[in-house]
Amino acid sequence: MRRLAKAIDGLDEPAVEKISKEQRGNPFHVLIATMLSAQTRDQVTHEASTRLFRVAGTPRAMAALTERRIEMLIYPVSFYRNKAEHVRETCRQLVARHGGKVPETMEALLTLPGVGRKTANLVLIEAHGSDENICVDTHVHRISNRLGWVRTKTPDETEQALYRAVARRWWPLVNRYLVTWGQNVCRPVYPLCGTCVLADLCPRMGVTRVGRAKAAQVL
Ligand code: SF4
CATH class of the missing domain: 1.10.340.30 (Hypothetical protein; domain 2)
Incomplete structure (x- = not known):
């Protein structure tokens, strides 16, 4: 994180x-x-x-x-x-x-x-400043499974598993960070693993093909 x-x-x-x-x-x-x-x-x-x-x-x-x-x-x-x-x-x-x-x-x-x-x-x-919730959408579900943080089939399962897997201080930020990463790097298809800052930590669960970043996309 x-x-x-x-x-x-x-x-x-x-x-x-x-x-x-x-x-x-x-x-x-x-x-x-x-x-x-x-x-x-x-x-x-x-x-x-x-x-x-x-x-x-x-x-x-x-x-x-x-x-x-x-x-x-x-x-x-x-x-x-x-x-x-x-x-x-x-x-x-x-x-x-x-x-x-x-x-x-x-x-x-x-x-x-x-x-x-x-x-x-x-x-x-x-809106209410809660630090006790994790918001899971398709990006968060996909990336936390690829990273091996959770092994789940649905976003609701992922939410419950993330409460156990992620340190509490990060809970309110999980959505912001992973959605941004999912839109730019860990995309649904052809994730840009070659330029990902998490590459050395990530087992890439379920990833079969990766994309190539253009020079301007390298992060
Ligand atoms: S290494 Fe690849 S699969 Fe893992 S988080 Fe980065 S882009 Fe996603």
């Missing part, structure tokens, strides 16, 4: 972390951006979130938009129709059940439509 901390310096941060910084950890914006980010490229998530927040920056304002309007604002994020429905219903529930605030517990967050453990963990870390 120390090596990664140095290596990611200067690389583009994942979309939700970037939005969290820009919005000073506004829990509502972190929640909505995370909901939009699933299976969507970072740049698209960032642009869609910015468009949506410009029109409606609070749960009350967003709940007042029609689903169609939300769809149009967040397009082209993946599954924009489902996400628009979940976003609107989540906003409605935040207003009706939580006084317009984003809940601070995993249990309460999981009751919101479209919110799973990945979203809830990221909201707890980025």
Whole structure:
């Protein structure tokens, strides 16, 4: 993790972390951006979130938009129709059940439509400053298995295994570091093992082919 901390310096941060910084950890914006980010490229998530927040920056304002309007604002994020429905219903529930605030517990967050453990963990870390959660998405799942930190089949299993494998002080940073690494070096296909700062520590579990970095990509 120390090596990664140095290596990611200067690389583009994942979309939700970037939005969290820009919005000073506004829990509502972190929640909505995370909901939009699933299976969507970072740049698209960032642009869609910015468009949506410009029109409606609070749960009350967003709940007042029609689903169609939300769809149009967040397009082209993946599954924009489902996400628009979940976003609107989540906003409605935040207003009706939580006084317009984003809940601070995993249990309460999981009751919101479209919110799973990945979203809830990221909201707890980025918006509520929790240091007791690890957020696992496909990058974190893939890379922690390649590194041999865990041997798991699903992101939920990986999350539980990482609580045992990673020193506690790093928990809130696992997502930021591994997602950034996964987008730039330890990519899903053809990871750039030849230029990876972790190469001498990594058993490369499950890696069958590696990619070649262009000179400008060498890290
Ligand atoms: S050595 Fe290869 S598989 Fe291991 S973390 Fe680096 S890029 Fe990923």
